[in-house]
Amino acid sequence: MILKLDFQSEIPIYQQICDQIVFWISTGALKPGERLPTVRSLAEEAGINSMTVSKAYQQLKAEGYLVTERRNGVSVSEKFQKRGELSAEDQRALVLLISRARIAGVSKEEFLALCEKFYDVKTDDLERADCRNEFSNTDSP
């Protein structure tokens, strides 16, 4: 798993980290219970401030994607809340995204095709360059 950080992007670095971890969890690249790098080692490897990584982890913990255990450090949550629906915040983000797609001239069919493509992405597809790039070019919700 290659974490990509774009310093030129308007999306904050901590948010980029959050987005990619959520993406990996959704595709199965990061499995429930799997350990994540420590704040210090990820910050050292990426050459960024450890506060940035800490902020990303805190947010993911608050959203229930990650848990902290005394022995294992930070790992992917074993149990996600499967509400079967998007949160109000995510729905707002989706509405905004659809609006942007509509303005950009993306037809409903094309939009749904894209949704289908990304919804079906699995771990094996992650190494495909087009998939990675399309993800990294997508704005944060």
Added chain:
Amino acid sequence: MSLMMNLVMLGCTYPILFFLYFFMKLEIGDKKKTLLGIAVPEEFRQEPQVQEICRLFRRDMKRGLAVMIVFPAVFFWAPWFTWYITGYLLWVYLMMAVEFVPMIRYGEQLKTLKRRMGWGGWNSGTEVDFSIALQPVHVVKKWLLALLFFLSLPPVLWELIFRKSGAGTWDYVVILTAMAAVVWCFCVMLVRLDRQKSELISRDGEVNLAFNRSKKRLRAVAWTWTAALSVVLVWVTEFTVHDQLGGMAGYLAAVIIYAVVVCALVLRCEWKILGLRKKMMTTLESYDSDEEHWYFGALLYYNPNDRHFMVENRVGTGYTVNVGTTLGKISMALTAALMAGCLIWVPFVVGREEFTPIGLELEGGTLRSLHTGTEYEIDGSDIASVKLLEELPEISRKNGTGMNNLAKGRYRISGYGTGFLCLNPQNETFLLVETDEGTVYLFSDETDEGTLEVYEELLQEYGT
């Protein structure tokens, strides 16, 4: 400075010229997957424009090499050592320039071509492999570095604490501190090496992990050995300055052996890393995304968002500093200042030594020999004997200055043991002074007449 010393200096420097040429030439060869440090995808390497840039680069490098091979003719036969050392320093700097200028020029051309043609450009930004972050590779043994650090200290402390008097004490302190500082620098560098940014050569985390682990291990071993050898050199220096080992010739041989072994260790390690990278590398994506932070072809790394102080060199091998960090800026400025300073300071100091006349006088009952930064004073009542020699005995330098027209410092004097010299070896008359304590001095004035004059004054005054 003798012809032999001049030859030794040239002999030690010529290999650097060929090594530089050899390593720079690798930048367009098959050993590396980048071209002049630029991530050009494999399928475009044979494009005519790319081949033309490579051809021009090779041509310029060859021309530069040819000029540098004959350049020493400008200074080798110079009558003054100041001229020699200035020419020598210029030669070393030009040696680097003739390799780096084509690298910058053609690297920039290749970068522009790549952008124009849309080669690569998979993505931009910094990439981090989660596998490496999950299992950080730390290979440097800190206890070993601490041990080397402490082993390098005793000679310095010995000179500082126990040697409070006697000629050249502060010289020894400075020399030994400078040599021990090399060990300390290696130790700091090794600690930094452990935190170096990992290189992503594959999309497979296991491959990246294996490569970075091997790379760090190879470098840690090579540089730890280098630090250990530097400790040995500090001790060899300590014993040499106190006459416990051979004279200057023996010491010079030890330094040459040290330099050769260190070069062999480092080159072997870097060669292995090059081979390993070539074998394991499956993608240039990470190189490509990082390219926007490389300037002057791929020579200078500037990324203020990256907190790493040292990064892997794109061109050649080893590390370079990230000029985007404060520490990187300071170290780059210091390096530039040091290089410029050397070119001014070294000829100035050598010139002052070489062209300042030696002074020998008897004043107020004290015999005084003067030269820049050196002053030997012998009270007339302490003089046991004075001899006028009409031929310079065979001398061998222990430490001090040795030039065609100046011999200064501690020397072994054939037939008289070890003594202190301040004379012009080209003269024909010398004053051999022995004190009541048994210390031997061999002096001369700038001219033979001056020496003779002082000798006669001594005879008149003390009748020794």
